[in-house]
Amino acid sequence: xxxxxxxxxxxxxxxxxxxxxxxxxxxxxxxxxxxxxxxxxxxxxxxxxxxxxxxxxxxxxxxxxxxxxxxxxxxxxxxxxxxxxxxxxxxxxxxxxxxxxxxxxxxxxxxxxxxxxxxxxxxxxxxxxxxxxxxxxxxxxxxxxxxxxxxxxxxxxxxxxxxxxxxxxxxxxxxxxxxxxxxxxxxxxxxxxxxxxxxxxxxxxxxxxxxxxxxxxxxxxxxxxxxxxxxxxxxxxxxxxxxxxxxxxxxxxxxxxxxxxxxxxxxxxxxxxxxxxxxxxxxxxxxxxxxxxxxxxxxxxxxxxxxxxxxxxxxxxxxxxxxxxxxxxxxxxxxxxxxxxxxxxxxxxxxxxxxxxxxxxxxxxxxxxxxxxxxxxxxxxxxxxxxxxxxxxxxxxxxxxxxxxxxxxxxxxxxxxxxxxxxxxxxxxxxxxxxxxxxxxxxxxxxxxxxxxxxxxxxxxxxxxxxxxxxxxxxxxxxxxxxxxxxxxxxxxxxxxxxxxxxxxxxxxxxxxxxxxxxxxxxxxxxxxxxxxxxxxxxxxxxxxx
Amino acid sequence: xxxxxxxxxxxxxxxxxxxxxxxxxxxxxxxxxxxxxxxxxxxxxxxxxxxxxxxxxxxxxxxxxxxxxxxxxxxxxxxxxxxxxxxxxxxxxxxxxxxxxxxxxxxxxxxxxxxxxxxxxxxxxxxxxxxxxxxxxxxxxxxxxxxxxxxxxxxxxxxxxxxxxxxxxxxxx
Numbered sequence: 029x030x031x032x033x034x035x036x037x038x039x040x041x042x043x044x045x046x047x048x049x050x051x052x053x054x055x056x057x058x059x060x061x062x063x064x065x066x067x068x069x070x071x072x073x074x075x076x077x078x079x080x081x082x083x084x085x086x087x088x089x090x091x092x093x094x095x096x097x098x099x100x101x102x103x104x105x106x107x108x109x110x111x112x113x114x115x116x117x118x119x120x121x122x123x124x125x126x127x128x129x130x131x132x133x134x135x136x137x138x139x140x141x142x143x144x145x146x147x148x149x150x151x152x153x154x155x156x157x158x159x160x161x162x163x164x165x166x167x168x169x170x171x172x173x174x175x176x177x178x179x180x181x182x183x184x185x186x187x188x189x190x191x192x193x194x195x196x197x198x199x200x201x202x203x204x205x206x207x208x209x210x211x212x213x214x215x216x217x218x219x220x221x222x223x224x225x226x227x228x229x230x231x232x233x234x235x236x237x238x239x240x241x242x243x244x245x246x247x248x249x250x251x252x253x254x255x256x257x258x259x260x261x262x263x264x265x266x267x268x269x270x271x272x273x274x275x276x277x278x279x280x281x282x283x284x285x286x287x288x289x290x291x292x293x294x295x296x297x298x299x300x301x302x303x304x305x306x307x308x309x310x311x312x313x314x315x316x317x318x319x320x321x322x323x324x325x326x327x328x329x330x331x332x333x334x335x336x337x338x339x340x341x342x343x344x345x346x347x348x349x350x351x352x353x354x355x356x357x358x359x360x361x362x363x364x365x366x367x368x369x370x371x372x373x374x375x376x377x378x379x380x381x382x383x384x385x386x387x388x389x390x391x392x393x394x395x396x397x398x399x400x401x402x403x404x405x406x407x408x409x410x411x412x413x414x415x416x417x418x419x420x421x422x423x424x425x426x427x428x429x430x431x432x433x434x435x436x437x438x439x440x441x442x443x444x445x446x447x448x449x450x451x452x453x454x455x456x457x458x459x460x461x462x463x464x465x466x467x468x469x470x471x472x473x474x475x476x477x478x479x480x481x482x483x484x485x486x487x488x489x490x491x492x493x494x495x496x497x498x499x500x501x502x503x504x505x506x507x508x509x510x511x512x513x514x515x516x517x518x519x520x521x522x523x524x525x526x527x528x529x530x531x532x533x534x535x536x537x538x539x540x541x542x543x544x545x546x547x548x549x550x551x552x553x554x555x556x557x558x559x560x561x562x563x564x565x566x567x568x569x570x571x572x573x574x
Numbered sequence: 575x576x577x578x579x580x581x582x583x584x585x586x587x588x589x590x591x592x593x594x595x596x597x598x599x600x601x602x603x604x605x606x607x608x609x610x611x612x613x614x615x616x617x618x619x620x621x622x623x624x625x626x627x628x629x630x631x632x633x634x635x636x637x638x639x640x641x642x643x644x645x646x647x648x649x650x651x652x653x654x655x656x657x658x659x660x661x662x663x664x665x666x667x668x669x670x671x672x673x674x675x676x677x678x679x680x681x682x683x684x685x686x687x688x689x690x691x692x693x694x695x696x697x698x699x700x701x702x703x704x705x706x707x708x709x710x711x712x713x714x715x716x717x718x719x720x721x722x723x724x725x726x727x728x729x730x731x732x733x734x735x736x737x738x739x740x741x742x743x744x745x746x747x
Contacts, residue, residue: 049601057601062659064717132607132616141619141658143603250738257736292728464615487721491657499618522728526720530713531653 054149055156055176059185061088064488065140067191067481070231075224077235078337082224088187093180099223100178104161106222110215111162117215120207121158124151130199130209135474136192139492144189147199147209153186154216187225190216192489194481195332195364196437196474213479218334226333230480233329237341241324242287248321254290255319258300265562267554270307272319275352279318280389282349285360285406286327286518289539295521297560298361298539304548305410305541308419311551313390317358323348326365327518331372332480339376342368345403346377356386357403361539363478363517366405367442374401391416397443405439407516407540411448414455421547425556426457428566429512431543432504433462434497434524435472436517446470449516449540456547461508467500477523490523491530498531505532513537577680577691578635584679589631591675593624596668599660622650634672634698644702648709656713666710669703 066088075083081102086094096102111118130147132138137145144150152174159166159175166175176182195210203209220226233243240247246254252274259270273279285302289295309315323344330337349357359369374380383402386395393412398404413419431453439445446469453460467473476493504510513524513535524537546559557568581588597608597620611617614625629647633639648669655665673696680692 048598051602054603060659064657132611137604138616138618139657141600141604141608143601146603149603253738254732254736257738291732293732296732466613467615484721484724487717487724488657491717491720495654495657496615496618499622500615503615525728526724530716530720 054143054152055171057144059144059181059188061184061188062488063089063485065192065486066188066489067227067229067483067486070224070226070228072224074228074231074235075226078231078238078333080224080226080231080333080337081222084224086224088184093184093225095223099183102222103178103183103219106219107158107161110218111158114211114215116208116211120151120212121155121162123205124148124155124207125205126152127204129202129204130207133199133202134193135196135198135476135496136194136489136493139476139495140192140489142192144185145192147193150189150193151207151209151212153182153189154212157182186216187220190220191227191481192493194437194474194476194478194493196478197441198437198471198474201441201470214332217332221334227480227483229483230329230332233327233480234333234337234341237325237329241320241322241344243325243327243329244287244291246287246291246324248324251287251290251321251324255299255303258296258303262300262304262560265558265560266304266550266556268307268550268552270303272303272306273316274319274321276316276318277352279316279352279354281315281317281356281358282323282352282354283317283319283358283360283406284323284326284345284348286362286365287325288327288518288522289360290324292518292522294525294537294542294561295518295539297542298521300560301539301541301543301545302360302406304545304550308548308550309390309413313418315389318352318354320348320352326360326362328365328368329480331364331368335372335376338368338372342373343377345369345373346380346383349380349402350382355384356398357383358406358409359403360406361516361518361541363436363438363519364442365438366445367438369401369403370443373403388412390418405443405445405448407439407445407448407452410541410544411451414452419544420549421456421544422549423456423458423547424567425546425559425565426543427459428559428563429457429538429543430459430461430508430510431457431512431514431538432460432501432508432510433468434475434501434513434515434520435468436515436520437472437474437478439516440472441470445516449514452540453514453543456543461504461510463500463504467496473497473500475517475520475523475527478517478519482519482523487526491527494523494527495531497524498527501528501535502532505535511535514540514543516540577689577695580680581635581676581695585631588672588675588679589624589628592627592631592668592672595671595675596623596627599664599668619654622654626651630702631672634695634702637694639698639701641705644705645709648702648706652706652709653713656710657717662707662710666703666706669706670699673699 069086072083072085082096084094134145134147156174156176157178160177165173190213193213195213197210200208236245237243263269289299306317328338328341330341380402385399386404391412395404473496477490528535558564597605608620614621626647633644
């Protein structure tokens with residue numbers, strides 16, 4: 029029987045099971061909005077609260093997105109205004125030569141395999157409409173010039189893919205022209221906001237922050253209750269009773285961190301780390317650092333909405349610093365917070381002439397890079413303390429942790445904070461291993477959940493975006509036994525544990541100051557037998573441990 | 575030459591064909607990148623796929639299929655495909671493609687389709703495909719689990735520890 033069966037004839041019968049992707053150009057490939065890849069639409073109440081336009085209830089899966097009748101006109105006008113206002117946008121629309129250097133650098137492209145996640149193509153979604161509406165060649169040549177009209181399908185494509193970009197800027201590192209695709213996403217999202225098309229994971233935190241001072245909508249008393257709870261835990265572990273100060277007028281320094289550190293594991297342990305460090309500095313050197321229950325959010329999801337919204341949320345930092353009369357501001361471990369501070373705050377809400385150029389009163393170091401913003405990153409502050417031997421540390425208390433470091437995108441690419449966190453880790457931990465060089469420092473891979481995409485409903489998108497980062501963690505986990513992924517970003521601390529659970533079980537996530545506080549020897553402390561998480565220290569496990 | 579020896583001899587060609595078939599399940603603009611970039615960190619999808627199908631194929635040449643070993647090689651590929659834009663059949667279907675490739679190859683040789691070794695080989699492929707569904711489902715379940723429990727595990731439990739959440743009083747059953 030088998031001799032009679034010709035393979036080709038046989039194959040023609042069974043080839044039907046082979047799935048092959050359709051071959052169409054990107055403009056002719058329709059957008060298939062898939063569950064798991066998008067975030068829910070913004071709650072209209074949140075949009076209304078911020079007085080942002082066209083608050084309405086809508087569902088991305090519906091054909092009708094309930095847009096205002098003149099939505100095309102609104103977008104055209106909005107696009108035109110932004111081209112005139114932001115020279116960078118005009119340049120980015122004009123100069124791309126489609127060389128492809130950025131194409132395979134995006135974590136979402138690498139993870140999803142969707143060509144519209146190539147940064148060049150994502151930008152082309154907007155650029156094609158720019159050509160059609162604003163360039164002579166585009167108006168005359170149409171598709172030949174890569175131009176196309178803004179239709180409902182195009183709009184849906186914009187919404188779907190501009191909320192599949194975390195504005196991490198990895199692609200811009202590789203662009204020979206320095207085109208910043210994140211800026212393009214920022215502008216596209218601003219345009220979408222003009223017709224009420226935000227996502228809820230952004231809109232509601234922004235409304236909360238505008239109302240109560242932080243994204244989670246936590247009121248001042250609950251914020252203080254949480255820190256008091258950490259104080260109790262710290263006393264159990266160290267035997268030392270801390271007395272953090274809140275809203276204290278005349279304190280030396282105002283400290284602001286993302287609210288995620290206060291209300292979400294494992295950021296909570298980083299938060300305990302800050303408290304322990306500040307207590308140490310107060311007892312040893314008399315430094316008074318105060319927390320604010322008003323400026324209780326370092327993060328700024330306004331950044332993912334519009335420039336104006338970002339400015340409104342950011343303004344509370346300077347307002348509170350002025351009210352309290354502090355010398356300067358210290359900022360916690362956060363990602364996009366630092367992009368906003370480093371590159372926008374000074375021009376948006378500055379100059380902060382009422383503050384002093386930050387100088388560490390303990391080491392005398394003047395933080396030149398923060399001379400204008402008056403806000404110092406805590407990794408830099410702590411690295412400086414360690415460098416000047418101002419902290420007494422017992423590294424062995426972190427011996428159970430085999431650590432690697434994930435450069436959070438915004439501190440790394442947005443402000444060049446690369447060596448300070450590594451220095452702190454090496455001074456507080458004995459076991460540290462780097463991930464491969466093309467996945468760290470300026471080339472770091474995003475966690476895949478930044479820029480407001482850390483929702484639950486878009487889990488497939490987050491896991492896909494986090495694949496390149498997780499893949500590098502997996503490598504050091506398998507080759508060096510790494511079991512702890514350190515980072516300096518609250519979104520990372522929220523997103524990476526989920527990534528690890530899926531991609532690299534056995535790796536936990538920590539902030540930098542959790543490691544610092546584990547190692548820091550507090551005056552008057554009892555002998556510690558656990559770390560801040562209540563887990564036994566490596567030296568306590570087994571009698572023979574050294 | 576036995577059937578298995580024949581497969582072993584043509585291993586590189588078979589794996590290359592299998593790899594290409596898998597990569598063609600991605601959009602055309604993506605396949606170039608997935609095939610070309612050899613760096614495991616800049617192209618995890620292409621490299622994970624290539625490495626693990628090579629190991630899977632070696633297993634298909636052994637007499638006794640070890641479930642644990644097969645699952646170990648299936649997991650990395652299907653863990654990726656479970657979060658990508660594939661239906662279950664599209665995600666797992668590539669495992670059966672190895673039959674097509676081998677049949678084509680045998681067609682050009684003198685080995686008979688009713689060779690016992692050949693039957694056993696196909697049985698192993700079927701078994702591998704079934705295990706593939708298990709892995710795919712495990713990954714999907716994990717995704718739903720993460721969706722359902724992430725907020726609870728990260729935030730709710732902290733608030734609970736801090737006694738900031740009112741507990742419903744226990745009621746008699």
